[in-house]
Amino acid sequence: MRVLGIETSCDETGLAIYDSEQGLLAHALFSQIDMHIPYGGVVPELASRDHVRKLLPLTKQVMAEANCNAEEIDAICYTAGPGLIGALMVGASTAQALAMAWGKPCLGVHHMEGHLLAPMLEEKPPEFPFVALLVSGGHTQLIDVQGIGQYEMLGESIDDAAGEAFDKAAKMMGLPYPGGPHIARFAEQGTPGKYLFPRPMTNRPGLDFSFSGLKTFTLNTVEAAKEANNGELSDQERADIALAFQDAVVDTLLIKCKRALKQAGRKTLVIAGGVSANKDLRAKLEVTLSGMGGQVFYPRNEFCTDNGAMIAYAGCQRLMAGHTNDKQIKVQPRWPLTDLPPLDLPTDKASD
């Protein structure tokens, strides 16, 4: 089965064509990041407007790259949620209409299921069951994954997502959006041990996260450093704070991952979402997992952040199991991952 995947849930327009026999045939992405930078974050209305301009040109591009025409595409998938409602609507309406014109089935895909299954696009994919850590600007979740659609939420953030904490900390340090890559870059120059940040919610049992306290701690540290330096934050101070902040987030994620693996009795960890591109996090998880006799899997860097390939892949799995939507432009801005039906559920129940 050959599937066109469309991702428009936030500030990236992603298109891809995935073939269940031949693998990923083509993918294309347009990131709106530069457009949102002057506003200090994603402006939903501007995001929606841009998706409208980019969706068809990128569709044409992937079809040309995959060297396939409409007849050779068997189905269309789009991100139905969670995400920004207006942005989701662009992908949903175009996808459903295109499916109608082509006379092909269409399916709304869960964005986080896409992230979770993104490592399946790699040459050595993980095998079920595994524990997944989904870390992005919108989510921080630990999930026990027995199979596609068989998810048990082990823990999640009770306030800010880890990626959001990176963004906010970066802003406090005068670094641009999105914060993750900038903080990681400054952290490389940081002095180890200069600052020690708390590891929130690690000294008690449980798998939930909280990053809002870390944000306050960062703000206080930045303010104190500025005060000691005539109101300016020097690049060295910035690097020192970035390192301490990143260490705290990575350490916290590490502790909880270890705990989750033990609790679920798994040896395989999958990390996905924007923050999973963080080199420090990957390196430390590799060491931890090999120490436990296990293995960590993650998508290639370009598929850590939002993309069409993961939507095409996830959708293809469900379509092959017979799942489709009716002809409504359906989006679900808030959509718990655990609401998804398992793959082998009869289609009439799966279509809701």
Next chain:
Amino acid sequence: MARILSLDTSTEACSVALKLDDEVLENFQLQPRKHTQLLLPMVEEILAEAGVKLQQLDAIAFANGPGSFTGLRIATGVTQGLAFGADLPVIPVTTLETMAFTLFRERFAHYIISSLDARMGEVYWAAYHWNGNGFDCIAQPEVIAPDQVSLINPIEDADWVGAGNGWQLLDQFSPVMQSLVQQTYPDLLPQAGDIARLAELYWQQGKTVSAEEAIPVYLRDNVAFKKGEGPHQAK
């Protein structure tokens, strides 16, 4: 004569129409916030009713604005998908001109000022004159406070009428405009049937675009403030 499918979701109404050689089929539903559920099934129904396939049409027309941002994008997305999928050209039609056409067709009005409530203390508006073959645009579409709406050249002896829910704010328009406009039709909404009829005129003039060029015209483009420039300064 062209076979044209037309769509409108620019206001609380949702409508589709199919213009065949000498007839126009139309389905107009006043169901706020139901556009996403209604639109595609309505397209399928109207095509089935006429026994016509999408691929047998000549073009797809849609209301490209001004109107509800989300609504415009639903019609745009569906238009892009259908037109790209069936390899058809697109005819974008302005909501304001569509409403003017409705008043011309139903009331034989020749001088029409169309206006839609744009919220935030503003209206979308434009003025049209039916010249016998089509519309001359006397005032180009813009978004502005109602009391700022004015005709530079109101044309002597013209019987101006007002179309659209912008005229529900009649008392906020300037006294000059209030006395200029003889009658208003504030309940009038854009409808797909007249989009299709206007699109036929555009078709004959060769005014078509490709699927990917079919994008909304919002008129209101200041939708966010940059850091340090607006009332909602980023913290």
